Amino acid sequence: MxxxxxxxxxxxxxxxxxxxxxxxxxxxxxxxxLTISELQSIAQRLAVARMLDEGQTYDDIEKVTGASSATISRVKRCLSFGADGYRIVLDRTKK
Incomplete structure (x- = not known):
């Protein structure tokens, strides 16, 4: 942290x-x-993290979530070099 x-x-x-x-x-x-926009943005980032974790491509993630390549890249960097917050949530919520 x-x-x-x-x-x-x-x-x-x-x-x-x-x-x-x-x-x-x-x-x-x-x-x-949160504003509606902030909530949607946070939810989008989590969706991006889940899709990256599943090995999906940037193009597929952009099409499904509407996230920009910059957002996808930022989430990927957090998954690789962040504080493992995404990892904790992804592992605990896998279905």
Missing amino acids: NPKLKTHDTDLLCEAILSLQTVDECYAFLEDI
Whole structure:
């Protein structure tokens, strides 16, 4: 984890997220704290990460998600060299 991100406020945000117990509670919280555009962007990045993890091509990912090649590249860099946040979520939510 990047120590520059760790503050009292970000700790509280993480604790708030961890306190949510249902998908509906999560939707309600995210709808209150994010704009629709921010929520869609975050969801798109997770979809891109899942597709990259499955070995899909940039072209396929662009067609399915509408993500730009810059977004796909950024997510791929996080998967390869990031803090493993995507990896944790992808491994725990594999179906």
